[in-house]
Structures are given as structure tokens and as C-alpha cells.
Amino acid sequence: xxxxxxxxxxxxxxxxxxxxxxxxxxxxxxxxxxxxxxxxxxxxxxxxxxxxxxxxxxxxxxxxxxxxxxxxxxxxxxxxxxxxxxxxxxxxxxxxxxxxxxxxxxxxxxxxxxxxxxxxxxxxxxxxxxxxxxxxxxxxxxxxxxxxxxxxxxxxxxxxxxxxxxxxxxxxxxxxxxxxxxxxxxxxxxxxxxxxxxxxxxxxxxx
Amino acid sequence: xxxxxxxxxxxxxxxxxxxxxxxxxxxxxxxxxxxxxxxxxxxxxxxxxxxxxxxxxxxxxxxxxxxxxxxxxxxxxxxxxxxxxxxxxxxxxxxxxxxxxxxxxxxxxxxxxxxxxxxxxxxxxxxxxxxxxxxxxxxxxxxxxxxxxxxxxxxxxxxxxxxxxxxxxxxxxxxxxxxxxxxxxxxxxxxxxxxxxxxxxxxxxxx
Numbered sequence: 001x002x003x004x005x006x007x008x009x010x011x012x013x014x015x016x017x018x019x020x021x022x023x024x025x026x027x028x029x030x031x032x033x034x035x036x037x038x039x040x041x042x043x044x045x046x047x048x049x050x051x052x053x054x055x056x057x058x059x060x061x062x063x064x065x066x067x068x069x070x071x072x073x074x075x076x077x078x079x080x081x082x083x084x085x086x087x088x089x090x091x092x093x094x095x096x097x098x099x100x101x102x103x104x105x106x107x108x109x110x111x112x113x114x115x116x117x118x119x120x121x122x123x124x125x126x127x128x129x130x131x132x133x134x135x136x137x138x139x140x141x142x143x144x145x146x147x148x149x150x151x152x153x154x155x156x157x158x159x160x161x162x163x164x165x166x167x168x169x170x171x172x173x174x175x176x177x178x179x180x181x182x183x184x185x186x187x188x189x190x191x192x193x194x195x196x197x198x199x200x201x202x203x204x205x206x207x
Numbered sequence: 208x209x210x211x212x213x214x215x216x217x218x219x220x221x222x223x224x225x226x227x228x229x230x231x232x233x234x235x236x237x238x239x240x241x242x243x244x245x246x247x248x249x250x251x252x253x254x255x256x257x258x259x260x261x262x263x264x265x266x267x268x269x270x271x272x273x274x275x276x277x278x279x280x281x282x283x284x285x286x287x288x289x290x291x292x293x294x295x296x297x298x299x300x301x302x303x304x305x306x307x308x309x310x311x312x313x314x315x316x317x318x319x320x321x322x323x324x325x326x327x328x329x330x331x332x333x334x335x336x337x338x339x340x341x342x343x344x345x346x347x348x349x350x351x352x353x354x355x356x357x358x359x360x361x362x363x364x365x366x367x368x369x370x371x372x373x374x375x376x377x378x379x380x381x382x383x384x385x386x387x388x389x390x391x392x393x394x395x396x397x398x399x400x401x402x403x404x405x406x407x408x409x410x411x412x413x414x
Contacts (some may be wrong), residue, residue: 032326036244116381117324119239152406156397160389164401167378168371174323175370182367190363194371198405199359 022047022057026064027110035065035114036121062124069118069128072111075104076135083142090145091152097139098169098195099188105172106184113173136162165195229254229264233271234317242272242321243328269331276325276335279318282311283342290349297352298359304346305376305402306395312379313391320380343369372402 017025029046030038040061044054058064079100087093105112115132118125140162147154152161168191176187224232236253237245247268251261265271286307294300312319322339325332347369354361359368375398383394 033328034241034243034326036241119241121240151408153408156400156406157389160394160397161401161406163378163382164375164398167376167381168374171370171374171377174374182364187367190367191371193363194368194402194405196405196407198401198403199363199368200403201358201360 017047017049017057019057022054023064023067024110026058026061027068027114030065030068031110031113031117035061035117062122065114065122066124068111068114069124072104072108072115073128073131073135075108076101076112077131079104080135080138089151090142090149093142094139094146094152095192097142098165098192099185101166101169102172102188102191103184105169106176106178106187109173109176109178112170116170116173136166139166165191168194224254224256224264226264229261230271230274231317233265233268234275234321237272237275238317238320238324242268242324269329272321272329273331275318275321276331279311279315279322280335280338280342282315283308283319284338286311287342287345296358297349297356300349301346301353301359302399304349305372305399306392308373308376309379309395309398310391312376313383313385313394316380316383316385319377323377323380343373346373372398375401 025047026038026043029043033042038061040051040054043061043064044051047054080097083093083096083100086096115128118128118132120126120129140159143152143162143165144158146152147158156164172187176182232254233245233250236250240249245268247258247261250268250271251258254261265274287304290300290303290307293303322335325335325339327333327336347366350359350369350372351365353359354365363371379394383389
């Protein structure tokens with residue numbers, strides 16, 4: 001069920017949530033007011049449930065965080081595994097993982113937004129940061145391979161180039177809204193277009 | 208005084224803060240644990256002050272937020288005004304504001320980090336978001352002008368191109384650490400290099 005459909009279901013009357021809906025709405029509340037500032041009472045109020053009814057769906061606030069972060073990370077890791085399995089050439093792998101990451105962000109915007117705001121304030125957050133770091137290192141290795149293969153310029157350090165490319169991708173959590181005029185496919189093309197070709201119109205070497 | 212110097216001063220003994228130091232340390236705490244989740248008592252504990260001693264320096268938690276956001280926004284707006292005053296050609300203005308924004312982020316990392324996390328949960332936050340939006344619109348106008356002047360490719364919408372370029376710039380708040388091996392000038396060059404020329408090594412038209 002989409003977020004809109006979930007909220008419509010809530011508006012229709014006394015809510016009968018499934019676990020996934022509870023988690024989706026909770027993650028949105030975390031993103032709106034901050035995870036640490038959100039109490040179980042806040043969640044119950046937002047959902048129109050008593051605290052004990054809420055505990056019927058989820059064990060704790062921490063469990064919601066863990067599930068949402070795992071959801072985002074598993075999807076990103078899956079896209080990366082897919083990119084590695086689908087291509088042997090590093091530049092093709094890079095194109096694949098950038099497009100895959102944009103697709104994951106568009107499909108799981110609340111979960112990825114939450115992931116990107118994690119600061120390491122608990123064991124759950126630290127474990128998520130560690131997985132994110134490992135993901136970053138694997139993508140950096142692809143960029144480094146593409147430089148070694150001569151497909152990418154190597155006058156920018158691979159780790160900096162990776163962080164800047166994913167700076168573009170991750171900025172989507174700040175401004176992309178699903179269902180708007182720009183599709184995820186188009187966004188992936190735009191990110192790759194800038195990352196690989198740049199926006200300069202002057203012929204190469206003249207700028 | 209730098210952040211490190213401030214914290215060293217704190218470690219040296221009973222702290223005698225000035226207002227700016229109090230604000231700097233408070234903003235770092237907001238960034239670590241979330242503004243909404245940070246109480247005045249948390250701030251006082253972090254600073255090793257009583258609450259009443261803290262109130263000698265600042266009127267309220269909200270006042271710290273307002274001052275820090277204004278500091279970040281004024282610096283960014285100043286860099287933009289400078290870019291417009293220094294150049295008549297749009298592409299030069301764009302180069303100037305990207306380099307200027309990177310310099311502001313590097314110089315005021317805690318304040319800009321706080322600004323980028325603002326969600327609009329109070330009048331102060333909403334006013335900051337409005338100023339940020341106005342800044343974005345002014346930069347988008349520069350990108351649009353550069354497209355109209357033929358310096359930038361126009362097959363990516365100016366607002367999307369602007370957001371992606373500033374996605375790279377703003378990602379610095381996530382990974383740049385002052386005093387590290389990469390200087391702000393070099394970072395600005397790297398961002399502009401990717402934004403304008405891209406990383407593809409193949410001659411233009413062959414990729």
C-alpha cells in the first residue's frame with residue numbers, strides 16, 4: 001500500500017493497520033520531527049491507537065528503526081549485487097548501481113531518508129552506519145576500477161568522486177516527490193549525464 | 208575560535224565561554240542528537256554550566272537556532288551577492304557561487320549542517336526554509352541564464368541541474384572534515400569539474 005493510500009485508510013475511520021503500514025507512518029513521523037524526539041506516545045497519537053494497540057503491531061520504537069533501516073540497506077545492497085552480477089566492465093557496473101540507487105530512493109523514500117539521517121546514537125544506528133560504509137567502499141572500488149580501465153578520469157580521487165556522485169543521488173531525499181513530473185528513470189539519466197558528461201556545452205578541451 | 212580550540216578550552220577547566228562558543232557547541236549537540244531532542248538541560252550539561260549560567264549567554268534554545276541558521280544563510284546569501292556583483296556572464300557567476308558555497312560549508316560546517324536538517328517544525332525553521340528556497344531560486348536563475356547563453360547544456364531542467372549540483376555541494380556536510388587532506392578549494396574544483404566536464408574519459412560524442 002502506498003503512503004497516500006495508507007493515510008487515506010487512516011482518514012476513513014478507525015484504523016486497522018498491518019505491521020508494514022504502522023512502520024511506514026512511524027518512519028514518516030521520525031523524518032518529520034526526528035527519531036530521538038519521537039516518543040511511542042507520539043506514534044500512538046499519530047496512528048490513532050492506544051499504546052498497547054501499537055505494541056500489538058511492533059515491539060518497540062527501536063524495532064521500527066531497525067526494520068526501516070534494514071529495508072533501505074537491503075534494497076541498496078541488492079541493487080549493488082545486481083550491478084556486479086549483470087556486468088563485467090566497471091563503468092557499466094557504475095551506471096547500473098547509480099540507476100539502481102535512484103530507483104531504490106524513489107521506491108523507499110521514507111526509509112532511505114531515515115537512513116541518511118542516522119548519526120550513530122545507538123547500536124542499531126551504528127550497525128546501519130557500518131553497512132552504509134561498506135556499501136560506499138564497494139561503490140568506490142567500482143569507481144576505482146573504472147578509472148583503472150581508463151573509462152573514468154582519474155584526476156579526482158575515487159572516494160571523492162563516489163561521494164559527490166552519491167551526493168547527487170542522495171539529494172533526491174530532499175526534493176524528489178513520487179508522482180511528480182520527473183520520473184526516477186529520467187532522474188537516473190540526469191545524474192549519470194552530469195557525472196559522466198558534465199553540463200558544459202563547449203567542446204572538450206576548450207572549457 | 209575554532210571548534211577544536213573551543214573544546215580544548217572546555218577541557219582545560221571550568222569553562223568561561225563567550226556567546227559564540229556557547230552557540231558553536233550547542234549547534235554541534237543539535238547536529239549529534241537532533242534539535243528537537245535536545246533540551247536546555249542537555250545543553251547545560253554538555254557545557255558544564257548551570258541552566259541559569261547558560262541563560263546568561265543565550266536567551267533560549269530557539270535563539271541559538273535562530274542565530275546559527277541566520278549565520279549559515281547570511282554567509283550563503285553573501286557569497287551569492289558576491290558572485291552576481293563580480294561577474295556579468297552567467298557561467299562565471301555559477302562557478303563563483305559553487306566555489307563560494309563550498310567555502311561557506313567548509314568554514315561554517317556545524318551551522319550549515321543544522322540548516323540542511325531543518326524540517327519546518329517552528330516559525331524559525333519555516334523562515335529559514337523560505338530563505339533557503341529563495342537562495343535556490345536565485346541560483347536556478349543563474350543556471351537558466353547560463354543555458355540561455357549557450358554555456359550550459361539545456362537538456363536537463365535548470366531546477367534539476369541546480370539541485371543536483373548543490374546535492375554534491377551539500378553532501379560535504381556528511382563527509383568533509385576540516386583539516387583533512389582535501390582542501391575546500393580542491394573540493395570546489397572537483398564539484399565544478401564533475402558538474403561541467405563530467406568524469407567520462409571518452410571524447411565527447413563517443414560516450
